[in-house]
Amino acid sequence: MFKNRIFILAVSILIAITLILVAAFVLWNFMDKSASSANPADAAKTAASKVKPTKPPTAAEVQANTVIIKDILTNLSSNKNFVKLSLAFEMENAKAKTEFDHLVESTVKGTVVRILADVNPEQIQGSKGQDFLTSTLLNKLNPLMQDGKIRQIWITDMVLQ
Template sequence: MKNKLLMILLIILVSITLVGIVAVVIIDRNTGEGSAEKAPSIEEIVEASVEIPEVTTNLASGDFIRMAFTIQTDSKKAKKELEQRNFQVNNIIITELSEMKAEDLTGKNGKEKFQLTLKEKISHLMQDGKVEQVYITSSILQ
């Protein structure tokens, strides 16, 4: 009788342990490193980026500026849409710059603020994705 009781307890203990191990493995796979987003590689960034050719326009202060941009999107589909909306992007850039003074674009903080403004306005325009980052690739202020 003791052997039967001991055997039943041992089987129950092993069963509970196996169920626990399976549960831990399942939870780890669903919430662990496998589902965490990894940073995109440079190849993925380039594949999802659109180059905006140099834009020349007057600033509100009477100066003029030439700027070129690369806009990183979140997918190839968003890149394709952004390429088709190139004229709208140029319009956003020109209208934003026309309201700015030369002092607004001097220094790191001014450029970062302008990049953030462009990112928000262009993302709002997008339907098939969003803008991840706006890079200024060329800038001449005169």
């Protein structure tokens, strides 16, 4: 009976050591791959070489592909504050603008209100707060688009009370 316990203990220790070694091997390989791409300058050069140069849109193209939503008024997460804002959404192309126009009343305004319901006034104050809000909107709304993407979101008017 005593020999049986020692055998089970020895097998358990061997299994534990094997699992630790396997985990260390996997971690080592993962760290090795991430270390090779750790140089930001090389990563930036590689990414830049893959980008196809495009001609920036003209002012007329920007105006033609922009959707403006005025006066969205909603409470923030604190329920003591509210925000009223107007947004301009610059689209990639005319198809994206048409699709976005169909989504404005339901999906887009609802998404804006939901995002604002989860933030407090400090999160959207100042330029960093506006960057946070526009990037959050961009990340939530672009997956809804099929005929193009939102290129840029501009906060054209914002009152925080």
